[in-house]
Amino acid sequence: MSWQQRIDNALTQRREADALRRRQPLARGAGRWLECDGQRYRNFSSNDYLGMSQHPAVIRAWQQGAEQYGVGSGGSGHVTGFSHAHRDLETDLAQWLGYPRALLFISGFAANQAVIAALMGEKDRIIADRLSHASLLEAAALSPAALRRFQHNDTPHLSRLLAASVEGLQLVVTEGVFSMDGDNAPLADVAEATAQAGAWLMVDDAHGIGVNGEQGRGSCWQQAVRPEVLVVTFGKAFGLSGAAVLCSESVADYLLQFARHLIYSTAMPPAQAVALRASLAVIRSDDGDERRGKLAQHIAHFREGAQGLDYQLTASESAIQPLIVGKNAPTLALAATLRQRGCWVTAIRPPTVPAGTARLRLTLTAAHEREDIENLLEVLHGVRE
Numbered sequence: 547m548s549w550q551q552r553i554d555n556a557l558t559q560r561r562e563a564d565a566l567r568r569r570q571p572l573a574r575g576a577g578r579w580l581e582c583d584g585q586r587y588r589n590f591s592s593n594d595y596l597g598m599s600q601h602p603a604v605i606r607a608w609q610q611g612a613e614q615y616g617v618g619s620g621g622s623g624h625v626t627g628f629s630h631a632h633r634d635l636e637t638d639l640a641q642w643l644g645y646p647r648a649l650l651f652i653s654g655f656a657a658n659q660a661v662i663a664a665l666m667g668e669k670d671r672i673i674a675d676r677l678s679h680a681s682l683l684e685a686a687a688l689s690p691a692a693l694r695r696f697q698h699n700d701t702p703h704l705s706r707l708l709a710a711s712v713e714g715l716q717l718v719v720t721e722g723v724f725s726m727d728g729d730n731a732p733l734a735d736v737a738e739a740t741a742q743a744g745a746w747l748m749v750d751d752a753h754g755i756g757v758n759g760e761q762g763r764g765s766c767w768q769q770a771v772r773p774e775v776l777v778v779t780f781g782k783a784f785g786l787s788g789a790a791v792l793c794s795e796s797v798a799d800y801l802l803q804f805a806r807h808l809i810y811s812t813a814m815p816p817a818q819a820v821a822l823r824a825s826l827a828v829i830r831s832d833d834g835d836e837r838r839g840k841l842a843q844h845i846a847h848f849r850e851g852a853q854g855l856d857y858q859l860t861a862s863e864s865a866i867q868p869l870i871v872g873k874n875a876p877t878l879a880l881a882a883t884l885r886q887r888g889c890w891v892t893a894i895r896p897p898t899v900p901a902g903t904a905r906l907r908l909t910l911t912a913a914h915e916r917e918d919i920e921n922l923l924e925v926l927h928g929v930r931e
Contacts, residue, residue, distance in 0.1 A: 563874060563895075563896075564874035564875045564878055564895065565874055565895045565896060565897070570582060575589075575592065576589075576592050576594045576599040576600065576785070577589065577592065577594065577597065577599060577600045577911075577913050578597070578911070578913040578914055578915070578918065580592070580890045582890075586888075587885065587888055587889060587890035588888055588889050588890065588914075588918050588921060588922065589890050589911075590889055590890060590891045590908045590909060590910070590922060591890055591891055591892040591907070591908075591909060592909060592911060593753075593781060593782040593909060594782070594783075594785050594911055594913065595753075595756065595757055595782055595783045595841060595865045595909070595910075595911050595912065596756060596757070596762075596783045596785065596829065596834065596837040596838070596841065596911070596912045596913075597785070597837065597911055597912045597913030598756075598783065598784055598785025598786070598825050598828065598829070599785035599786070600785070600913065601785065601824075601825070601828060603824050603827075603828060604785060604786070604821050604824045604825045604828065605821075606824075607820050607821045607823070607824035607825075608817050608818065608820065608821035608824075609817075610817075610820065611631060611815075611816055611817030611818070611819070611820030611821060612815075612817040614816075614817075614820075615629060615631060615815070615816035615817055615820075616815075616816075616817070617815055617817060618812070618815050619812055619813040619814060619815050619816055620812075621812060621813070622808075622809060622810060622811060622812060622813060623650075623808060623813040624802075624808070624809055627812060627813030628813060629816040629819070630816075631816040631817075631819040631820045631823070632650055632813065632814070632816060632819045634819075634823060635648075635650065635790075635819045635822050635823050635826075636648040636649065636650060636790070638823060638826055639778070639790050639792065639826070640792065642761070642763065642826065642830065643763060643764070643767070643776065643778070643792050644767075644772070645772075645776065645792040645793060645794070646793075646794055646795045646798070647792070647793055647794065647795055647797075647798035648790045648791065648792050648793075648798075649790060649791045649793070649798055649801055649802070649805075649808065650788060650789070650790050650813070650814060650819070651788065651789045651790065651791065651807060651808065651811075652787075652788055652789075652807070652811055652812075652813070652814050653779070653781070653787065653788060653789055654679075654681065654750065654752050654777060654779035654781065654789040655681040656789070656807040656811065657777050657779070657789040657790070657791050657807070658679070658681040658682050658685050658750060658777060659681060659684070659685040659688075659807060660791075660801070660805040660806065660807035660808060661685075661748065661775055661777070661791055661801065661805065662682070662685035662686055662689050662717070662719075662748075663685060663688070663689055663805070663806065664800070664801055664804040664805045664806070665717060665775075666686075666689040666690060666691035666717065667690060667691065667714055667715075668690035668691065668714075669691075669712075669713040669714030669715075670690075670691040670692070670712070670714035670715045670716065670717065671691055671692045671693075671694060671712045671714065671715075671716045671717075672686040672689065672691050672692070672693050672694070672716075672717050672718075672719055673694045673695070673696060673704060673707050673708060673716060673717070673718050673719070673745075674686055674693065674694075674695055674696070674718075674719040674720065675695070675696060675698055675699065675719070675720040675721065675724075675731065676695040676696065676697060676698055677698045677721075677724050677726065677727065678719055678720060678721055678724075678750070679721060679725055679750060679752070680898075681750075682719050682721075682750060683695075686719065691714070691717075692712075694707050694710075698724075698727075699729070699731055699732055701732060701735040701736055701739050704718065704736065704739050704740075705739045705742075705743070708739060708740070708742075708743035708745060709743065715745070715746070716743060716744075716745035716746070717745060717746050717747075717748055718736065718739075718740045718745055718746070718747045718748065719748045719750075720733070720736055720747075720748075720749055720750075721749065721750045721751070721752070721753070722749055722750070722751035722752075722753065722754035722755075722758070722764060722765030722766060723751070723752075723753035723754040723757075723758070723765060723864045723866070724753075725752065725753055725866065726866075726868065726894060726898065726899050726905075726907065727860045727861075727862060727866070727868060728753075728860055728862030728863075728864045728865070728866030728867060728868060729860055729861050729862050729863075729864070730754075730765060730863070730864070731749075731765070733749065733765060733766060733769040733771040733773075734769045734770065734771055736771075737771045737772075737773065746773075746774040746775065747771075747773040747774055747775070748773060748774065748775040748776075748777070749765070749766055749771075749773045749775070749776055749777070750777045750779075751764045751765050751766060751776060751777065751778055752777070752778070752779040752781070752782055752789075753782055753864060753865070753866060754766075754768070754864075755778040755779070755782070755783060755784075756782065756783025756784055756829050756834075757782075757783050757838060757841065757864070757865065758864075761829065761830045761834065761835075762783065762829045762830070762834055762838060764776075764778065774793065774794070774797070775791060775792070775793050775797065776791070776792040776793070777789060777790070777791055777792075778790050778792065780822055780825070783829065784822060784825045784826070784829070785825055786818060786821055786822055786825060787814075787818070788814050788818065788822065837912035838912070840912045841865060841910065841911065841912045843916075844910045844911075844912075844914055844916070844919050845863065845864070845865065845867070845910055847916065847919050847920075848867055848908075848910060848919050848922070848923065849867070851919070851920070851923040852867075852869075852923065852926065854927075855869065855926055855927070857869040857870060857871055857905075857906075858870035865909055865910050865911065866907065866908075866909055867908045867909070867910060868894070868905045868906065868907050868908065869905055869906045869908065869926075870903055870904075870905045871904055871905055871906065872902055872903070872904060873902070873904060874893075874895045874896070874904045877893045877894075877895060877904035877905060877906065878893050878895075880893070880906060880929065881893040881906060883929055884906075884925055884926075884929070887925045887928075888921070888925075889921070889922050889925050891906045891907075891908055892906070892907055893905075893906060894906075894907045908922070
């Protein structure tokens with residue numbers, strides 16, 4: 547088989563399974579409205595849960611940061627890329643979330659890969675929730691450690707795996723809010739089982755930070771859990787991009803020595819760090835509380851109105867409200883029908899989700915108005931009829 551045959555065969559298999567991924571250039575992709583090919587749609591596919599990407603204070607902060615620092619960092623944080631703006635953001639994040647240190651990364655994917663690669667050795671074991679994000683599972687699979695998966699949110703199964711003999715150290719990995727089902731992890735139970743086994747806990751709270759808990763401090767704060775490693779990302783409720791790892795002083799110093807993504811990647815632009823501090827200030831303010839309250843109202847309204855649809859709702863109380871359709875072709879057809887009726891939704895198919903669980907991944911945001919939720923429900927019920 548040639549290289550070209552390998553590539554062609556893989557693409558053919560994806561097409562035949564109605565699983566081929568495509569990108570579409572958009573005039574606007576975040577916020578209440580999405581614009582594509584001159585048409586405007588109600589946007590139910592954005593992770594901008596609090597509408598922060600459009601917040602005037604955040605936009606102004608980025609502009610001011612660019613005027614002060616320029617538009618790029620100029621290098622790795624270990625060379626010339628670590629600025630006062632980065633330091634101040636790390637300090638604010640650590641204080642807000644109750645950790646000694648925070649370290650900035652260019653993305654959540656990079657943060658997860660960097661931490662797992664740096665911490666794990668060949669005699670160690672990673673025990674991950676089977677529905678953990680691809681960045682976590684891929685990092686675990688590529689690390690020298692053994693990988694075991696426990697059934698989704700099944701703490702007794704986790705405890706049994708932790709009890710199995712291992713020569714090295716154990717790291718338990720889970721999410722705060724799961725990205726495809728939208729449900730919450732039982733973090734208090736997971737943390738207790740992890741501590742009893744003498745293991746460490748790593749939580750990726752990409753979809754909980756900014757939304758859950760007091761001042762939006764996230765899923766761990768909400769459940770009174772303090773994992774040894776907490777990863778928070780800025781591409782969702784913060785409305786920007788990038789990530790941070792919250793940890794102890796010694797772990798931060800260790801990662802600065804051994805986390806290759808930190809050492810060899812160009813640091814995020816300082817202007818972005820300035821904008822992130824502005825976003826954090828809003829999230830912690832009364833404005834942030836109002837946005838979280840508005841989002842909660844939208845979620846409750848949607849779930850109440852979605853009763854009676856032919857599609858399965860997950861047990862999600864988050865901004866992620868998936869409708870499980872099942873097979874790929876009807877899921878794509880339903881997404882296309884909703885777009886024809888002015889609602890932009892995304893069909894999620896295997897391998898992103900398990901086979902037979904293709905779905906519409908609907909996301910609600912504080913940027914929506916009640917009429918948007920009612921329009922979505924009207925369209926969904928109209929398709930059913």
